[in-house]
Amino acid sequence: MASKNCITAGQMYVLLFISRIMLELTYSLETDPLQGGWDYILITAAGIILTAIAALPLLWLLKRRQGMGIIGSAEYEYRWLGISIAAIYGIFFVYQAIRSVGRFDFFVTTILSPNSSYLTFSILIVLAAVYAVFMGLEGLARTAGIVLVLMTVSILTVTLALIPQYDLYAIRPPISGTPEDYMQSLFTAFSWTPEIAAIAILAPKVKGRLNKGFFIWMGAILLTVSLIIFVPLAVMGEFGANKMFPFYIASTIARLGSIERIDALMVGFWVTGMFVKISMYMMLVTMCFEKIFGKKHRTAIIIITAIIIAGVGMLFSSTIKSVYAPQLQIIEQISTIAVILVLPAIVLLGTFKKKRNVKKHE
Amino acid sequence: MNKKSILKNTICIMLSIAVIISMSGCTSFNNSSLKRLLYMEAFGVDMDQEKGEYSCTTQIFDPMMGAATIQEQDKPITRVIETTGESISAAVAAMTEQIGRKPYYSQNKVIVIGEEIAKEGITSMTDYFDRDWETRLTMQVLIGSPDASGIVKSTLGDVINPAEELQLIAQAGNVNGRVPECTVLDIKKALSDKYTDFCIPVVKAEGEGEDSKVTVESIAVFKGDKIAGYVPYDDARGVLLLNDEIEKTIFVIKIKGVGNASMNIINSKTDLKVNIENDEIVCDVYVKCEANIPEINIEDDSIEILNEIDSIQDECEKQIIKEMDNAAKLTVNEMGCDIYGIGRRLMYNERDYWENIKNNWNEEIKNVKFRYHVEAEINRIGETVNQKSKQN
Structure with missing residues (x-):
């Protein structure tokens, strides 16, 4: 039974990698002023590096309080703080799951089957995710291993198949934006790796060295995300930056000999990636709320979370305005900064205070 | 069977039914068999x-x-x-x-x-x-x-x-x-x-x-x-030569005193380099192509084809330059159209110059000068060495 809820550091980073890449594959913010040029690739890379730096307090905390995670560490200081942290992270993951379901719905009903009901896709993906949550963390991590292979194959296939069509002159040269453009893009890019918050919760269930894997994971994200942005730009130029899902559109152009419809294969693989992502977030929500309401309410937590995610997720994808609402972007950016930097830093400071108090008593 | 197993099995069955109903090939959601x-x-x-x-x-x-x-x-x-x-x-x-x-x-x-x-x-x-x-x-x-x-x-x-x-x-x-x-x-x-x-x-x-x-x-x-x-x-x-879009084509080369040689281009690569010389935009066009000869109609069967390879190559290079120059003059210098990506190359290679002229690009492009550097090479001449005939 214990093995069902324990994974290695490598498995955890595979889960988080899939989640992060799915965001890139099914999301396009075409309001970004730098899209269409090398600047966008560079600023996204800078955003990832900055996010990695912002995660240092969390990594330090997890090193100081090995096997405890952020909730355990906060609880160790004060019980109320532990519960508050669990609630905040739980709500954050619910929000992320809702946005993921919304984006997935939007992707499917824009590209694959616009006449279909977004309700169908929301319910199907959440039902599958509920099943995965009941199967346990280890089962999901093993599935993620297979999904990682499929996704890597799909991304590399598109990248290599399109090489003859690359036109580097079609990409706007670097340093074409204004300082305001760079600041806006950097702020947006900063909020694109909310998976760091998952490390804070999953840490007690992970065997192995978290810190070493973290930097490899961030490096892999940096490379893959850069590739996902680069390929459509090199093939379609500034027109590619104006498409809703640039990498998917690039896959519709790719050919492998006489095989033309590679995009169908890609979508199949990406759906499995989305399943892993939503399952992971649902599992994180369950882990957070279990701390508050106790393990005996696990089933109820899973079902209520599933209903909320499917229901609200639909609202987030029903109209184009709800998908691209600027308020949501701001909520996303602020909440991500809070869970990957501010809260871990507060709990970390608490650990030093406690150490001082202990020394005083001695 | 405990409650957990029943729940899991129920979810499995529900998912299977949903997949069967919704994804049965061409009769899917849109009712579009x-x-x-x-x-x-x-x-x-x-x-x-x-x-x-x-x-x-x-x-x-x-x-x-x-x-x-x-x-x-x-x-x-x-x-x-x-x-x-x-x-x-x-x-x-x-x-x-x-x-x-x-x-x-x-x-x-x-x-x-x-x-x-x-x-x-x-x-x-x-x-x-x-x-x-x-x-x-x-x-x-x-x-x-x-x-x-x-x-x-x-x-x-x-x-x-x-x-x-x-x-x-x-x-x-x-x-x-x-x-x-x-x-x-x-x-x-x-x-x-x-x-x-x-x-x-x-x-x-x-x-x-x-x-x-x-x-x-x-x-x-x-x-x-x-x-x-x-x-x-x-x-x-x-146009295709300038745009590096030639995969195959046949040039019929007329050589004085020799006759007509058909050159089947089997491989061609064009490179465009744009730079500024004396405040003028100069476009250097580099073409490298390989060809086979599928047919030669010589005027005199005493001519040794192997001795004429160089002159055929030279004539082919001249014809390639002529065709590119005609296309460039018509499309760039007369129409003022940038179908070869000259502006984009300037944007990368001559950034400051580009910033000054980009708002007037429609007119500036008409003054672009072209220089050609062509290398044509014959790889094969077919199965026959020299033509023997009774025409004379």
């Missing part, structure tokens, strides 16, 4: 000036329309529907008024744009071809002269699938080196970039029934989204 679809094969767009509407001519494959006899199996399997609409999507939807089946666009092979629309501007009419989820960016585009309707209606000598033939004509550049391949992606890419232009082959339909044919007449060069001029078919190869 194969029989209910109308497969669009070629699509032509003209402007109905009287109504101020788009007039669309569509060649369709109707799976319900089978051949009755063996003789009929040689006849075209497609038919033509004409509709009008205020927008392209409205005209496509209007097809259901004539045949009650849903038009299916993903199989469409060619889009033919009427010359009149192309002269007025194609930005708004091309929107449908990249915005709609069923359309594909890889569809071939042609300009129909004088209209698109005649091209789409042509049975091309009563072939089984005229649209497929039309697609092959649009892609013929990779065999004859004279027809630039143009897809929806090429057009949209150029339209999204205010410094780059594009070109589309112009086709013309002639004859009826078994005598009907479609031929490439010229290349329409676009400035912005309107036709700025035409490159005659005979000069079209220069």
Whole structure:
């Protein structure tokens, strides 16, 4: 039974990698002023590096309080703080799951089957995710291993198949934006790796060295995300930056000999990636709320979370305005900064205070 | 069985049922089984000036329309529907008024744009071809002269699938080196970039029934989204050479005192380097090509072909330069169109200079100077060494 809820550091980073890449594959913010040029690739890379730096307090905390995670560490200081942290992270993951379901719905009903009901896709993906949550963390991590292979194959296939069509002159040269453009893009890019918050919760269930894997994971994200942005730009130029899902559109152009419809294969693989992502977030929500309401309410937590995610997720994808609402972007950016930097830093400071108090008593 | 197992099994069964119902092949969510679809094969767009509407001519494959006899199996399997609409999507939807089946666009092979629309501007009419989820960016585009309707209606000598033939004509550049391949992606890419232009082959339909044919007449060069001029078919190869689009082509080289040598280009690579010299934009064109000789018509059979290789190569290089220069003068210096990406190269290589001239690029491009550096090499001369004849 214990093995069902324990994974290695490598498995955890595979889960988080899939989640992060799915965001890139099914999301396009075409309001970004730098899209269409090398600047966008560079600023996204800078955003990832900055996010990695912002995660240092969390990594330090997890090193100081090995096997405890952020909730355990906060609880160790004060019980109320532990519960508050669990609630905040739980709500954050619910929000992320809702946005993921919304984006997935939007992707499917824009590209694959616009006449279909977004309700169908929301319910199907959440039902599958509920099943995965009941199967346990280890089962999901093993599935993620297979999904990682499929996704890597799909991304590399598109990248290599399109090489003859690359036109580097079609990409706007670097340093074409204004300082305001760079600041806006950097702020947006900063909020694109909310998976760091998952490390804070999953840490007690992970065997192995978290810190070493973290930097490899961030490096892999940096490379893959850069590739996902680069390929459509090199093939379609500034027109590619104006498409809703640039990498998917690039896959519709790719050919492998006489095989033309590679995009169908890609979508199949990406759906499995989305399943892993939503399952992971649902599992994180369950882990957070279990701390508050106790393990005996696990089933109820899973079902209520599933209903909320499917229901609200639909609202987030029903109209184009709800998908691209600027308020949501701001909520996303602020909440991500809070869970990957501010809260871990507060709990970390608490650990030093406690150490001082202990020394005083001695 | 405990409660947990029952719940898991229930979820499994529910998911299986959902998958079976929702994803059963072609009879999926849209209720669009194969029989209910109308497969669009070629699509032509003209402007109905009287109504101020788009007039669309569509060649369709109707799976319900089978051949009755063996003789009929040689006849075209497609038919033509004409509709009008205020927008392209409205005209496509209007097809259901004539045949009650849903038009299916993903199989469409060619889009033919009427010359009149192309002269007025194609930005708004091309929107449908990249915005709609069923359309594909890889569809071939042609300009129909004088209209698109005649091209789409042509049975091309009563072939089984005229649209497929039309697609092959649009892609013929990779065999004859004279027809630039143009897809929806090429057009949209150029339209999204205010410094780059594009070109589309112009086709013309002639004859009826078994005598009907479609031929490439010229290349329409676009400035912005309107036709700025035409490159005659005979000069079209220069455009493809400059754009590094030559895969195969045959040059017939005339050498004084020797005769005619056909040079089959099997490999060609063009590199464009743009730089500033004495405050002038100079475009250095480097071409390297390899060729085989499939045919030589010599004037005197005492001529040793192996001794003439160098002169054939030299003449070929001169002809390549001549064709490129004609194309460059016409498209760049006269029309002021940047179909070779000169502006983009300047943007990268001469940033400061570009910043100063970019707002006046439409005029500046007319002053671009071209320099050519061509290397042609003969690899093979076929199975015969010298020609022996009794002609003299």
